[in-house]
Amino acid sequence: MAEQQRVIGVMGGSGVYEIDGLADATWQEVTTPWGDPSDALLTGTLDGVKMVFLPRHGRGHVQSPSTVNYRANIDAMKQTGVTDLVSVSAVGSFREEMAPGDFVIVDQFIDRTFAREKSFFGTGCVAHVSVAHPVCERLSGLAYEAARQTGVTVHKGGTYLAMEGPQFSSIAESKMYRESWGCDVIGMTNMPEAKLAREAEICYASIAMVTDYDSWHPDHGAVQITDIIATLKANTAHAKSLVAALPGLLEAAYAPCEHGCDRALEYAIMTAPDKRDAALIEKLSTVAGRVLKG
Ligand SMILES: CSC[C@H]1O[C@H](OP(=O)(O)O)[C@H](O)[C@@H]1O
Numbered sequence: 001m002a003e004q005q006r007v008i009g010v011m012g013g014s015g016v017y018e019i020d021g022l023a024d025a026t027w028q029e030v031t032t033p034w035g036d037p038s039d040a041l042l043t044g045t046l047d048g049v050k051m052v053f054l055p056r057h058g059r060g061h062v063q064s065p066s067t068v069n070y071r072a073n074i075d076a077m078k079q080t081g082v083t084d085l086v087s088v089s090a091v092g093s094f095r096e097e098m099a100p101g102d103f104v105i106v107d108q109f110i111d112r113t114f115a116r117e118k119s120f121f122g123t124g125c126v127a128h129v130s131v132a133h134p135v136c137e138r139l140s141g142l143a144y145e146a147a148r149q150t151g152v153t154v155h156k157g158g159t160y161l162a163m164e165g166p167q168f169s170s171i172a173e174s175k176m177y178r179e180s181w182g183c184d185v186i187g188m189t190n191m192p193e194a195k196l197a198r199e200a201e202i203c204y205a206s207i208a209m210v211t212d213y214d215s216w217h218p219d220h221g222a223v224q225i226t227d228i229i230a231t232l233k234a235n236t237a238h239a240k241s242l243v244a245a246l247p248g249l250l251e252a253a254y255a256p257c258e259h260g261c262d263r264a265l266e267y268a269i270m271t272a273p274d275k276r277d278a279a280l281i282e283k284l285s286t287v288a289g290r291v292l293k294g
């Protein structure tokens with residue numbers, strides 16, 4: 001039997017609509033039972049490792065944080081064989097020391113989103129996975145190393161507040177997230193993406209690129225989209241070289257995740273086999289086929 005290979009997925013956020021240097025790069029349309037992904041997926045190889053890139057908002061930034069089809073995006077990544085998914089996202093910062101231009105390797109989330117599909121499972125096939133540790137520690141460590149190699153200032157660990165948007169926070173919200181809730185950064189997309197990656201048994205890491213101080217900072221005024229875009233433009237080269245460093249840090253041959261991300265569904269499904277809904281089981285064939293088959 002052919003040895004399973006590692007496939008690195010990259011979910012490009014605001015300002016990251018392509019990656020460079022892929023050999024045999026091809027934009028590939030992928031269909032899913034959950035609807036259309038945000039765009040075609042760019043597949044190719046880098047340093048002998050298969051890479052799959054998807055711009056989260058689509059090329060030209062078509063999808064808002066609330067209309068991104070997170071389930072289709074993760075299913076499409078899984079279909080193309082992605083084992084390790086790295087998200088690159090723009091965020092506001094709640095910490096003086098996490099300054100615009102810095103990168104943060106996120107390790108916790110508070111999910112305040114409410115207008116999105118958050119699970120592949122539901123009536124007819126109920127499952128409960130753990131997201132106590134919502135990112136893969138191993139992949140996050142490699143993402144940290146890749147960021148360090150680019151020379152950017154990078155912070156290891158941080159709590160990401162996922163808000164619905166699309167409007168930015170009020171000053172009162174911004175202060176509450178920072179002072180009472182202990183959050184470090186804020187964005188609109190990493191949830192439910194990280195939860196769905198866990199359900200799909202894909203290792204997930206989040207690289208947050210700080211673009212602003214949200215609205216709390218007395219010396220910086222309220223966040224403006226023009227400032228965000230300017231910081232993103234200045235950061236795109238760092239983001240791209242970070243992505244390019246990943247294949248050199250990951251072993252090409254697949255090994256089971258030491259934190260169990262790739263076995264998250266092992267005991268998660270509650271619905272008795274004879275009570276399962278056939279249509280839902282069919283939809284789940286890509287993300288949960290490993291545990292539903294046989
Ligand atoms: C462009 S500012 C707000 C926008 O940027 C972030 O997107 P992403 O996480 O995909 O980089 C943020 O979550 C908002 O969607």
Ligand SMILES: Nc1ncnc2[nH]cnc12
Nearest residue numbers: 090091092186187188214
């Ligand atoms: N301040 C902010 N709030 C939410 N999402 C963001 N993305 C970049 N900056 C942000």
